[in-house]
Amino acid sequence: MVSYLALGLVAGLAAVERKGFLQAMLSRPIALGPLAGLAVGDAAGGLFVGAPLELLWLGAVNLGAAVPVHEALGTAAIAAGTVLALRGVEGAGLASPALLPAVAVLAVALCAPLALIGRRADRLVERLNERLHARAEAELAAGDADRAARVNLYGLGLPFAIAFVLAPLGAALAATLIPPLVARLPAALPPLAVGWAAFAGFACAAGAKALRAARVRRHYLGAFAAGVAALAILAALKVGR
Amino acid sequence: MSAPAAALELRVPAPTLARCFVRCLFLQAAWNRRGMQNLGFAYAIDPALKALYPDPARRRQALSRHLGFFNCHPYAAAAILGGAIHHEERVAAGSERDATPVVYKATLQGPLAAIGDGFFWTALRPFFGALAALGALLAGWPGVVASLTIYNAIHLTLRIGLFRAGYREGDAVVGAIARLSLPVVADRLRLAGATVCGLAAAVVVARPFGAEAAPLLARAAAAVAAVAGYLALARGARLFPATYAALAAGFGAALLAGRLHGSL
Numbered sequence: 001m002v003s004y005l006a007l008g009l010v011a012g013l014a015a016v017e018r019k020g021f022l023q024a025m026l027s028r029p030i031a032l033g034p035l036a037g038l039a040v041g042d043a044a045g046g047l048f049v050g051a052p053l054e055l056l057w058l059g060a061v062n063l064g065a066a067v068p069v070h071e072a073l074g075t076a077a078i079a080a081g082t083v084l085a086l087r088g089v090e091g092a093g094l095a096s097p098a099l100l101p102a103v104a105v106l107a108v109a110l111c112a113p114l115a116l117i118g119r120r121a122d123r124l125v126e127r128l129n130e131r132l133h134a135r136a137e138a139e140l141a142a143g144d145a146d147r148a149a150r151v152n153l154y155g156l157g158l159p160f161a162i163a164f165v166l167a168p169l170g171a172a173l174a175a176t177l178i179p180p181l182v183a184r185l186p187a188a189l190p191p192l193a194v195g196w197a198a199f200a201g202f203a204c205a206a207g208a209k210a211l212r213a214a215r216v217r218r219h220y221l222g223a224f225a226a227g228v229a230a231l232a233i234l235a236a237l238k239v240g241r
Numbered sequence: 242m243s244a245p246a247a248a249l250e251l252r253v254p255a256p257t258l259a260r261c262f263v264r265c266l267f268l269q270a271a272w273n274r275r276g277m278q279n280l281g282f283a284y285a286i287d288p289a290l291k292a293l294y295p296d297p298a299r300r301r302q303a304l305s306r307h308l309g310f311f312n313c314h315p316y317a318a319a320a321i322l323g324g325a326i327h328h329e330e331r332v333a334a335g336s337e338r339d340a341t342p343v344v345y346k347a348t349l350q351g352p353l354a355a356i357g358d359g360f361f362w363t364a365l366r367p368f369f370g371a372l373a374a375l376g377a378l379l380a381g382w383p384g385v386v387a388s389l390t391i392y393n394a395i396h397l398t399l400r401i402g403l404f405r406a407g408y409r410e411g412d413a414v415v416g417a418i419a420r421l422s423l424p425v426v427a428d429r430l431r432l433a434g435a436t437v438c439g440l441a442a443a444v445v446v447a448r449p450f451g452a453e454a455a456p457l458l459a460r461a462a463a464a465v466a467a468v469a470g471y472l473a474l475a476r477g478a479r480l481f482p483a484t485y486a487a488l489a490a491g492f493g494a495a496l497l498a499g500r501l502h503g504s505l
Contacts (some may be wrong), residue, residue: 020270023315024393025366030373030385047385048450051377054370055441056484058434061362064312064354065277101450105488112484129273129280136280136308145287145297145304152284155271191495194459197450198491199484201463204442205470206480207371211438212363213431217475223436224467227443235447 003084004168006039011076011167012160018072019062019122020156029053029075036079040171045086046079049104052203053078057115059210067126070118076167077111078104081174088179098189099182101196106178108199111170121162129155251333253289253326260288262404265322268315277312282322282346289326293333303329306343313350314357316400320414321349323407345412352415356423364427365395368434375441378448442467458498462491 014027014035025031029050037046057071082104089099096102132151139148182189208220253261268281286307294300313321328345331337369392376384406417446463466487473483 019272020267022266024396025369025373025389028366028370028373030370030377031389034382034385043382047377047382050385051374051441052445054374054377055438056480058367058370058438059480061358061366063358063362065274105492109485109488112481116481126272126274129271130275132271132280133273133276133308136283140301140305140308143297143301145291145301148304148308149284149287152267152271152280155273155280156267190455191492191499193450194455194462194495195488195492197445197459198462198466198487198494200445200450201442201466202470202484202487204438204445204467205474206484207367207374207441208435208438208471209474211367211371211431211434213428213435215432216435217471219432219435220439220442220471221468223439224442225439227440228446228464231443231447 003040003080004172007036007076007080007171008164008168010035010039011073012164014072014076015070015159015163016156018070018159020159027072029057029071032072032075033079036076036167037083040080040083041087042083045083045100048100049079049082049107050075052200053108055207056203058207060115067119067122069115070122070163071115073118073163073167073170074112074115076163077114077170077174078107080167080171081107081111081178084171084175085178085182088175089182092179092183094183094186096186096189098193102182102189102192103178105192105196105199106181107174110174110177114166114170117166118162121166122159125155125158125162128158251293251330253292253330257288257292258326258408261285261322261326262319262401264288265319265404268318276308276310278315278318279308279311282311282318282325283307285322286325286329289329293329302339303332306339307346309343311346311350313354314361316361316396317353317357317403317418318350319400320353320403320407320418321346323404323409324349324411324414325407327408327411349415353418356418360423360427361396364430364434366392368430368437371434371437371441375437375444378441378444455495455498458495462494466491 014032017023018027033046033050033053034043035046037043053075057069060068060071062068085107086100086103089103132155136148136151139151208216264285267284268278271280272278273280283304287304290300290303294303324345325342328337328342332339332341369388373385373388376388403418407414410417446460446467470483470487474480
């Protein structure tokens with residue numbers, strides 16, 4: 001219960017940092033993944049999912065009045081869901097090197113839609129904030145400039161509350177559904193781990209696609225080919241020694 | 242438009258300017274469809290108005306004009322906040338008309354939003370996000386901490402610098418921002434970001450990340466997803482369905498390979 005409260009707090013603060021205050025990348029998946037993992041007891045597990053999620057949602061930015069997917073909500077649920085589900089599976093006595101990626105890929109499949117639900121919630125919040133606008137005008141008309149200015153801060157409450165509730169719910173869903181599924185189908189662990197590898201590769205592609213500029217394709221595919229070649233040469237040299 | 246600063250009788254004290262800047266970090270706290278960042282802007286500029294207008298009626302009047310529509314990039318808006326305070330000092334001193342700060346905001350918000358979105362949101366932040374992800378894959382959390390520290394050093398330096406430039410130079414802030422050549426830097430950052438994504442894909446392919454039971458298959462799945470995924474997205478595939486397709490394809494290919502060759 002304490003873990004879920006801590007997760008709710010981390011997710012709520014991230015939802016505030018994401019748009020309402022600062023925007024210092026602390027709510028981005030690469031920072032929030034380990035923080036959400038830490039909230040439920042394993043920062044390294046959170047970091048494992050945070051890196052590909054950062055690349056997957058590299059293009060999730062607030063341009064003008066456009067509302068992007070709520071990458072912070074999705075990340076908090078996926079990272080914490082992975083850690084909690086992994087703990088549940090290990091508690092059942094199952095052990096395999098494929099366990100972490102297998103559980104992570106299931107957590108992504110289960111909890112990623114929360115990022116879409118979060119976007120809907122963001123749109124609702126923007127509509128509800130129109131009432132704050134009216135309230136500020138009313139306070140000013142009543143002669144209280146201090147209160148009219150402070151109305152702005154009330155807008156932080158709803159995004160915090162939404163993430164505080166939804167992120168632990170998503171993580172709880174993953175922690176409830178994934179362990180029995182994995183325990184019943186242990187043979188599915190290696191294929192699931194391969195699914196994770198495919199997801200991680202795809203996330204890199206999504207990151208490159210989010211960087212819209214001429215010659216991006218050449219840079220991405222060129223760096224990929226050069227990186228694979230360099231790492232293959234390094235591996236061959238290592239084997240040669 | 243601006244009167245010489247030396248002629249001003251009223252200046253906002255430095256601690257109050259610092260308060261305005263800190264409040265500017267809450268610019269989007271109550272983003273709404275009617276006024277967008279108007280509540281945030283009014284909240285940020287209020288300490289300066291309080292210092293400039295001891296008469297409550299004049300302060301209310303000034304705050305009221307800043308409750309009008311406003312929308313800009315949250316970092317770049319610091320320059321407009323500084324410039325609006327610059328003009329409010331002159332309005333309070335009687336050397337400019339009441340409408341001048343509003344005109345200033347309306348004139349600059351669009352161009353600065355475009356520059357801010359183009360530089361910070363679609364270049365600087367994605368570049369450092371990709372760098373942090375690559376750092377995490379190669380070095381774990383120190384890679385993440387290093388990337389985010391550098392990003393925030395740049396971001397906060399520019400944000401504070403824009404606020405100061407807006408306050409000191411007023412309308413001339415446009416020239417100061419143009420001298421930074423942000424669109425050119427942004428284009429280079431995007432290409433560098435794409436390169437980092439490519440290197441991250443290579444690292445994912447090189448390391449099986451727990452798929453030791455089928456390392457070759459995991460590597461092949463990651464490589465195919467990294468290339469085919471990019472081509473699919475470039476042709477207009479949507480991110481969410483394509484993500485699930487990549488997961489399913491990797492899982493399905495591994496199952497099939499296991500059935501056909503007994504490798505799993």
